[in-house]
Amino acid sequence: MGDFLNPDKEFLNQLNSKVEQNFAREEFGVSELAEAMNMSRSNLLRKVKKATNISVSQLISQARLQRGMELLKTTSLNVSEVSHQVGFNSTSYFIKCFREHYGYPPGEVGKRTINDLPELNTEFINKKQIPWAMFALTVGILIMAGLVWWQWPKENIMESEKSILVLPFKNDSADSSNVYLINGLMEATLNNLQKIKNLKVLSRTSAEKYRNSSKSIPEIAEELNVNYFVEGSGQKMGDKIVLNIQLVDGATDRHLWSKQYRREADDIFDLQQEISKDIVAEIQVFISPEEIQRIEKIPTTNAEAYDLFLKGVGLLNTRNDDNHRKSLEFFQQAIDLDPDFALAYACSSMAYYYLDYFRTEKQYLDELGSNADKAFLYDPKLGESHTAKAMYYMQKTEYSEALPYLEKGLEYNPNSTQILGMLADYYGNYMPNTGKYLEYALKGLRLDTGSGDSVTTSFSYLRLGNALIQAGFIDKSLEYLDKSLELYPANPFSNYVRAFVLHANDKDLHQTRELLKVEFEKDTFRFDILQDLGKVSYYLREYEDAHQYYERFIRLRETLGLDVYIHEHMIIGIVYEKVGMEQKGKEFIESCRDFFENNETVYRELALGMYYFHIGETAKGMDYLRQFSKEDNIQFWIILFLTMDPILDDIKHLPEFKKIMDEIESKFWRNNRKIQERLEEEGIW
Known part of the structure; x- marks a missing residue:
C-alpha cells in the first residue's frame, strides 16, 4: 500500500539505480544523470527537489557516501581505495565530505560500533518489538514537530523566493527642493529591505528607469520577474512629513496594503523603520533578529x-x-x-x-x-x-x-549590487576565480537590471559575458556580449572581448588579430589591445610584428605612467630575444619570474613552469605544471591558448606533458559542469 501512497518511489528507485551503476565515475553528475534518465536537466532538478527536498548533486553525493560507508564496514578496503570506488578521486575531499555527512572521519568507521549508540531497555522490548517501537517514536516526533509548526508565528514561514522593487517615490509638494527628502525616504526604505537575506530586492537603478514609464505594474513584473512593488508619494509641510505607501501585487496590479504616515520631521527614523516593518509583515518574509537590529539602528541622533x-x-x-x-x-x-x-x-x-x-x-x-x-x-x-x-x-x-x-x-x-559588482571584479581581475566571478556577475545582474542609461546596462552585460567565457560558456558569452553591443555599439570593450570569444569557435588567430586591429584604430591609446596584438603575433610566430606592437605598448605604458601587464613580461622578453635583443629580453623574463615568485593567484605555478621550460629545465617545469594541474577555477584562456605558446614547441609532444594537459582540460570541463549545476540549483543561472 505504501507504493500507492508514494508516486515518486519508482522514480527514485530508478534514479538510485543509475547513480549506483556509475559510482566509480567521478565525472558522473547532474548532466550525466539527466541523460541516463532520458530527462532534461531542468526537469530532473525540479522533480528531485519536489520528491526529496534536496538537490540532485546532494542526492548523488549522499548516495556515494552511503556506499562508501557500506564498503568501509563490509570490506577490507582502505579509505583511499573506497574513495576511488565511490567516485572521489581526491581522498582528502572524500574524508572532508564523509566527516561533514556522518560527523566523524572514515578512518573511524571500524571503531564506531553498536556500543557507541544509546542502549535500548531490552527488558521491555524484544527484537520483534524494535521496529514497532521505532515506528511509535517516529510518529511521536512527527506529532511534536506538527504541534511546533502549528504554534510557530506564521510570519516566520518562508516561501521559495519573494522579490520586491521599490519604485521611485513621488514628491507631492509644490516645493521641488523637497525632492531630496522624498528620494531619501525611498532610498532608506530600499536600504532597509536590502538587509533581509530571504528577500530579493532589486536595485535603485532597476527602479529608476521606470520613474516616468507608462508601463503597467504587471508588464514591469513580467519584465523583471518580481512579485511585489512598493509605490510611494509624499511631501514635507513645515515640520511634518506626510507619506503614502502602497504595496502592490506584481501579477495582478492589486493593491495589497496601503497606509498614510504622518510624522514630525524629527521622527524620520521611526518612520523609515515602520515602513520597512509593515512591508515585511505584509509579505510574510522571514527576518532574523540580527537583520531586525540592523534595520532598527539609528545612523545619527542629529536630525x-x-x-x-x-x-x-x-x-x-x-x-x-x-x-x-x-x-x-x-x-x-x-x-x-x-x-x-x-x-x-x-x-x-x-x-x-x-x-x-x-x-x-x-x-x-x-x-x-x-x-x-x-x-x-x-x-x-x-x-x-x-x-x-x-x-x-x-x-x-x-x-x-x-x-x-x-x-x-x-x-x-x-x-547590495555595489558589493556584488566589486566581488565580481575582484574574482575577475585581481584574484581570478572563474566560478566566483560568474556567480557574483549573475547575482549582480539579477538584482540590477540596469538603469534607463543603456551604457550602464551595456557594461553589466559585458561583465557577465566576460565571466561566462572565462568559465567556458562560449555561446552564452556571445549572447551577452551581443546584448551589450545592441545597447551601446560604441562600448570600447565588448568587441575586444568578443574577438577572443569568436576565436574559441573558429580557432583563427589571423581573424582575431584583424578584429583587434579594428578596435585599436578606434582608440590608439588602448595599450591593452596593443599588448594583445603583440601576444597574438607571438602565437603566430611572427616575432617582428610582435616586437613592433610591444615596442608601442611599452612606450605608451611609460607615457601614461602605468605599472600594468607585468605578468606578460615572459612573452615580451621572448619576443625581444627572438629579434636579437637578448639582454633586454632577459630583463623582461626575469622581472616576470620575480613577479610570480611573490604572486598569490592560482597561476603562479603555471608561470614559473613556463619560465623553467624556457630556460631548458624541463623536469622543474613539469613539476610546476603538475602543481598547477591541481588548481580549480582556472580561466578558459589557459585551455584555449596554452598549447599554442612557442615555449612549448619542444615540450608538448612529450607523453608526460600530454598527460598533465589532459588532466588540466578534463578538470576544467568537469568544473564547468559543476559551476552550471550549482548555479542552476541556486536559481541564478
Missing part, C-alpha cells in the same frame, strides 16, 4: 545632520565627478554636526573612491582611508563601513586585504 546627509547621498548616486565633490561638502557638514556619524564617513569614502577610480595617480587615497577608518571605528557592524574599507584596499591594490571586508559587507547587506 539636521541627517538632512544634510540625504542631500549628499542624492548627489553621490549620480556618479558624476562634480556632484561627488558637492556631496563631500554635505557629508562634511553632517559630520561637523555629528562627529560620530559612521554612515556619513562611509559615504565620504565612496565619493573619494569614485573621484579616483579612473586615475592612474590616486589623489584622494589618504582621505578615502581616513574616512573609512572613522566609519569602521564608529560602527564596525555597518555594511557601508566594510564597503568603504574594501574600497580603500582595492585602491591600494592590496586585494587580499579587501576580500574579508567585501564578504562581511555582503553579509550585512545581502542585496
Whole structure:
C-alpha cells in the first residue's frame, strides 16, 4: 500500500539505480544523470527537489557516501581505495565530505560500533518489538514537530523566493527642493529591505528607469520577474512629513496594503523603520533578529545632520565627478554636526573612491582611508563601513586585504549590487576565480537590471559575458556580449572581448588579430589591445610584428605612467630575444619570474613552469605544471591558448606533458559542469 501512497518511489528507485551503476565515475553528475534518465536537466532538478527536498548533486553525493560507508564496514578496503570506488578521486575531499555527512572521519568507521549508540531497555522490548517501537517514536516526533509548526508565528514561514522593487517615490509638494527628502525616504526604505537575506530586492537603478514609464505594474513584473512593488508619494509641510505607501501585487496590479504616515520631521527614523516593518509583515518574509537590529539602528541622533546627509547621498548616486565633490561638502557638514556619524564617513569614502577610480595617480587615497577608518571605528557592524574599507584596499591594490571586508559587507547587506559588482571584479581581475566571478556577475545582474542609461546596462552585460567565457560558456558569452553591443555599439570593450570569444569557435588567430586591429584604430591609446596584438603575433610566430606592437605598448605604458601587464613580461622578453635583443629580453623574463615568485593567484605555478621550460629545465617545469594541474577555477584562456605558446614547441609532444594537459582540460570541463549545476540549483543561472 505504501507504493500507492508514494508516486515518486519508482522514480527514485530508478534514479538510485543509475547513480549506483556509475559510482566509480567521478565525472558522473547532474548532466550525466539527466541523460541516463532520458530527462532534461531542468526537469530532473525540479522533480528531485519536489520528491526529496534536496538537490540532485546532494542526492548523488549522499548516495556515494552511503556506499562508501557500506564498503568501509563490509570490506577490507582502505579509505583511499573506497574513495576511488565511490567516485572521489581526491581522498582528502572524500574524508572532508564523509566527516561533514556522518560527523566523524572514515578512518573511524571500524571503531564506531553498536556500543557507541544509546542502549535500548531490552527488558521491555524484544527484537520483534524494535521496529514497532521505532515506528511509535517516529510518529511521536512527527506529532511534536506538527504541534511546533502549528504554534510557530506564521510570519516566520518562508516561501521559495519573494522579490520586491521599490519604485521611485513621488514628491507631492509644490516645493521641488523637497525632492531630496522624498528620494531619501525611498532610498532608506530600499536600504532597509536590502538587509533581509530571504528577500530579493532589486536595485535603485532597476527602479529608476521606470520613474516616468507608462508601463503597467504587471508588464514591469513580467519584465523583471518580481512579485511585489512598493509605490510611494509624499511631501514635507513645515515640520511634518506626510507619506503614502502602497504595496502592490506584481501579477495582478492589486493593491495589497496601503497606509498614510504622518510624522514630525524629527521622527524620520521611526518612520523609515515602520515602513520597512509593515512591508515585511505584509509579505510574510522571514527576518532574523540580527537583520531586525540592523534595520532598527539609528545612523545619527542629529536630525539636521541627517538632512544634510540625504542631500549628499542624492548627489553621490549620480556618479558624476562634480556632484561627488558637492556631496563631500554635505557629508562634511553632517559630520561637523555629528562627529560620530559612521554612515556619513562611509559615504565620504565612496565619493573619494569614485573621484579616483579612473586615475592612474590616486589623489584622494589618504582621505578615502581616513574616512573609512572613522566609519569602521564608529560602527564596525555597518555594511557601508566594510564597503568603504574594501574600497580603500582595492585602491591600494592590496586585494587580499579587501576580500574579508567585501564578504562581511555582503553579509550585512545581502542585496547590495555595489558589493556584488566589486566581488565580481575582484574574482575577475585581481584574484581570478572563474566560478566566483560568474556567480557574483549573475547575482549582480539579477538584482540590477540596469538603469534607463543603456551604457550602464551595456557594461553589466559585458561583465557577465566576460565571466561566462572565462568559465567556458562560449555561446552564452556571445549572447551577452551581443546584448551589450545592441545597447551601446560604441562600448570600447565588448568587441575586444568578443574577438577572443569568436576565436574559441573558429580557432583563427589571423581573424582575431584583424578584429583587434579594428578596435585599436578606434582608440590608439588602448595599450591593452596593443599588448594583445603583440601576444597574438607571438602565437603566430611572427616575432617582428610582435616586437613592433610591444615596442608601442611599452612606450605608451611609460607615457601614461602605468605599472600594468607585468605578468606578460615572459612573452615580451621572448619576443625581444627572438629579434636579437637578448639582454633586454632577459630583463623582461626575469622581472616576470620575480613577479610570480611573490604572486598569490592560482597561476603562479603555471608561470614559473613556463619560465623553467624556457630556460631548458624541463623536469622543474613539469613539476610546476603538475602543481598547477591541481588548481580549480582556472580561466578558459589557459585551455584555449596554452598549447599554442612557442615555449612549448619542444615540450608538448612529450607523453608526460600530454598527460598533465589532459588532466588540466578534463578538470576544467568537469568544473564547468559543476559551476552550471550549482548555479542552476541556486536559481541564478
